[in-house]
Amino acid sequence: MAYAFDDEPVQLWKPGYDISRVLEHVASGGIVVAHNAVFELLIWNNVLRPRLEWPELRVEQARCTMAMAYAMRLPGSLERAAAIVGLEHQKDAAGHRVMMQLCRPRKVSEDGAPVWWDSQEKLDRLYAYCMQDIATERELEKRLRPLSDSEQYLWELDYKINRRGIKVDTATVEKAIALVESEKARLDEEMRRVTNGAVPSCSVVKQLSDWIKYRGVELPGVAKADVIDALSREDMPEDVKLALRFRQEAAKTSTAKLQKMIACAGSDSRVRGAHQYHGAGTGRWAGRLLQTQNLKTPKLQHDQIEDVIQLIHAGKRDEIDMLYAAPMDAVSDCIRAMILAEEGNTLVCADLANIEGRVLAWLAGEEWKLQAFREYDAGTGPDLYILAASRMYNCSLEDAKEHRKVGKVAELALGYQGGAGAFQTMARNFGVSVSDERADEIKTAWRTASPKIVEYWKALETAAIKAVRNPGEVFAAFTVRFVKKGSFLWCQLPSGRCLCYPYPEIREKETPWGSMQEQVTYLGEQTVQGRTTKNLVRIDLYGGKYAENVTQAVARDILANALVTLERAGYQIVMHVHDEAVAEVPEDFGKVYQFEQLMCDLPDWADGLPVAAEGWSGQRYRK
Numbered sequence: 095m096a097y098a099f100d101d102e103p104v105q106l107w108k109p110g111y112d113i114s115r116v117l118e119h120v121a122s123g124g125i126v127v128a129h130n131a132v133f134e135l136l137i138w139n140n141v142l143r144p145r146l147e148w149p150e151l152r153v154e155q156a157r158c159t160m161a162m163a164y165a166m167r168l169p170g171s172l173e174r175a176a177a178i179v180g181l182e183h184q185k186d187a188a189g190h191r192v193m194m195q196l197c198r199p200r201k202v203s204e205d206g207a208p209v210w211w212d213s214q215e216k217l218d219r220l221y222a223y224c225m226q227d228i229a230t231e232r233e234l235e236k237r238l239r240p241l242s243d244s245e246q247y248l249w250e251l252d253y254k255i256n257r258r259g260i261k262v263d264t265a266t267v268e269k270a271i272a273l274v275e276s277e278k279a280r281l282d283e284e285m286r287r288v289t290n291g292a293v294p295s296c297s298v299v300k301q302l303s304d305w306i307k308y309r310g311v312e313l314p315g316v317a318k319a320d321v322i323d324a325l326s327r328e329d330m331p332e333d334v335k336l337a338l339r340f341r342q343e344a345a346k347t348s349t350a351k352l353q354k355m356i357a358c359a360g361s362d363s364r365v366r367g368a369h370q371y372h373g374a375g376t377g378r379w380a381g382r383l384l385q386t387q388n389l390k391t392p393k394l395q396h397d398q399i400e401d402v403i404q405l406i407h408a409g410k411r412d413e414i415d416m417l418y419a420a421p422m423d424a425v426s427d428c429i430r431a432m433i434l435a436e437e438g439n440t441l442v443c444a445d446l447a448n449i450e451g452r453v454l455a456w457l458a459g460e461e462w463k464l465q466a467f468r469e470y471d472a473g474t475g476p477d478l479y480i481l482a483a484s485r486m487y488n489c490s491l492e493d494a495k496e497h498r499k500v501g502k503v504a505e506l507a508l509g510y511q512g513g514a515g516a517f518q519t520m521a522r523n524f525g526v527s528v529s530d531e532r533a534d535e536i537k538t539a540w541r542t543a544s545p546k547i548v549e550y551w552k553a554l555e556t557a558a559i560k561a562v563r564n565p566g567e568v569f570a571a572f573t574v575r576f577v578k579k580g581s582f583l584w585c586q587l588p589s590g591r592c593l594c595y596p597y598p599e600i601r602e603k604e605t606p607w608g609s610m611q612e613q614v615t616y617l618g619e620q621t622v623q624g625r626t627t628k629n630l631v632r633i634d635l636y637g638g639k640y641a642e643n644v645t646q647a648v649a650r651d652i653l654a655n656a657l658v659t660l661e662r663a664g665y666q667i668v669m670h671v672h673d674e675a676v677a678e679v680p681e682d683f684g685k686v687y688q689f690e691q692l693m694c695d696l697p698d699w700a701d702g703l704p705v706a707a708e709g710w711s712g713q714r715y716r717k
Contacts, residue, residue, distance in 0.1 A: 127157045127235055129160050153253045153254065159235050165239070179237050190223065242591070252369060263714075270352055271356070274352065297344065367383060369381070369382065369670070377650045393419070403428055431716060439678050442678075443709055446694075471706045477498075481501075512537075514530055553572060558583065558640060583595040583614065587644065655695075694706065
């Protein structure tokens with residue numbers, strides 16, 4: 095272990111070295127700063143403390159530079175964060191490779207004992223690497239903005255939630271995995287049969303594509319969307335349809351979560367570390383391990399899922415297929431229910447209804463929408479989607495009911511300056527089909543019906559550009575304020591928390607309609623198909639993107655407030671997803687209606703924001 099006090103030289107500790115100063119510092123409640131401090135907490139308290147009788151390092155004493163970096167929209171990796179801010183001390187990449195080598199046995203002896211690397215040269219390189227990390231972390235901390243007291247408290251709560259873990263029904267998961275493997279083998283056999291052996295399994299994409307082409311069918315590929323489009327074609331040969339259905343059934347990606355559940359569950363069947371504090375630039379948590387943020391919404395009802403789980407245990411594949419769904423689909427629908435409470439406990443859950451739509455209307459002052467939410471919550475008015483359809487179609491509420499789906503798609507797709515393309519993408523998810531011309535007309539009608547939101551987009555964009563042009567001056571856009579200080583553009587939210595955009599620059603960009611327009615860009619990690627890469631690129635900002643960032647950040651602050659409120663009321667949170675909180679409590683503790691009320695207990699800064707929560711309780715997690 096390497097360490098340093100303030101700006102003193104970095105010190106190295108190995109067993110037998112004097113560590114009394116560090117131990118006295120920790121025992122007296124002193125602050126310990128580390129990059130990814132969760133690692134230090136776990137190693138210190140679970141390895142060093144029991145083995146060497148060191149004092150406890152409490153989470154309240156820890157400060158995490160990784161959390162600070164995330165809060166400034168910087169990479170979480172020490173190496174990449176140090177590079178992007180241009181530190182003098184960079185992470186030792188070659189030393190990292192030596193460290194990884196020394197973490198693994200060199201070989202295993204004949205009696206099964208591991209043989210470790212013992213080269214003094216490699217060990218010395220390891221010690222130098224460890225000490226270099228401290229120098230890098232210390233310099234990085236000086237470049238970062240400390241978490242506010244409220245955010246530090248939230249980081250500490252996040253640690254406690256992650257340590258509780260999420261209980262997984264490993265017995266059912268293992269039986270489900272066996273069913274999935276059996277089903278995949280059956281589907282592979284069906285694929286070989288229907289293609290006369292030309293395609294050996296459902297997973298071999300090239301052979302399947304070649305065979306489909308041989309059968310005289312042109313397809314762009316056999317990805318999920320391609321298969322869905324192909325199966326809707328009337329000119330498709332029956333054997334090709336069958337092959338595509340086998341491919342579609344075998345490729346249920348959500349069943350891969352079953353293997354992940356087993357791999358990540360501890361000896362007590364709990365998965366720990368599933369939430370990453372400030373994993374998104376807006377402050378929202380990111381999913382780790384189980385990725386609870388993207389669990390499939392089941393088509394089966396909860397009581398049907400309970401029945402399927404019993405049939406999985408009994409190994410009754412044919413009954414599942416006959417009574418509920420194709421086995422792969424049925425297992426996929428059961429994924430959520432594999433998360434459950436310990437015996438004697440129950441899960442209590444509630445989610446904030448349409449929180450992004452409510453927050454956006456509140457931020458922009460779109461009063462008719464706010465009033466619509468209030469009346470709907472009170473049971474005196476229609477839901478927003480019907481009302482929106484009524485305004486877009488200029489018709490009565492009764493007539494608008496048949497256009498509710500269109501109203502819903504418009505509200506979900508167009509609030510962040512989306513156009514006809516965004517509408518059509520969302521429409522496919524809800525089974526809504528309109529022409530591109532009609533989608534453009536709907537976009538125009540929605541914007542006409544939501545003038546304050548359109549005004550809000552422009553105000554955000556204007557304020558941000560002015561702030562970048564005039565460092566140190568504050569520019570307001572409704573309840574949001576922008577200021578550029580040093581190398582960062584800061585966006586202060588109604589809660590007082592700030593969003594951060596590193597190294598902002600104003601550049602001319604071509605708009606979708608062909609004109610040139612000034613936009614703020616910032617330096618960030620590239621995202622490809624939802625995954626963050628290591629590549630640093632210039633990311634464009636515009637009115638709708640600011641609105642999306644601010645809306646999601648405010649919604650996150652509402653959830654964060656709810657998590658703290660629920661915890662203080664005795665509800666131990668084990669999981670949360672964007673607008674939803676899940677607690678695991680003794681069966682005789684708490685009530686759903688109380689949980690809902692606590693979720694809606696807003697801080698003073700959110701005055702006037704209409705919120706509503708809907709909850710449930712039960713043994714298994716559900717949608």
